[in-house]
Amino acid sequence: MTQMTQEEIMANTKIVVQGLEALKNEHNSILNGLSAGSLELTVSAVERAQIAVHNAEASVLNERQSLVQKSLDMIELGLGEAQ
Template sequence: MSTMVYPREEALERLTQDEIVLNTKAVMQGLEALRGEHAQLLNSVLDCAQPPVVQEKSSLLRKSLEDIELGLGEAQVSQSLRKTDSLTQSLSHSLSHSV
């Protein structure tokens, strides 16, 4: 039985830890900017639109904001895990040299 390897998976395997951290930070910055834009749009819709339009558009914007918040939360967890892993490796290395 053969296994297919997709190009995207190969590209991800070639990223260094530093590249992953930098990419994660860039994605977080983009999500934060998008969150701000969506919040402004939501406020604008709530202030200006007619009631039926307000309900539909505000619902979509709120769902989008929830998804953005989820993405930011996942990126923060990912960064925390990388920091914890890095500290664990550093401590293990220090302990092995002190013995």
């Protein structure tokens, strides 16, 4: 493993600091946006969550119906073969 020179360490440190500053600015921007429109975002998020739950419930119901129908078909097939 090669050792880094002091210049390389300083250059890498500057890059990391710049990245952290950009990340901090992005987080502050997001936080300000959330604070400004938090009520609208909350209502919108709740509506999206309700729609997602409804869609998931419908999907689960359809899957259950399909599984029960397949099971019923297999039972009927077995009964038909047994007769």
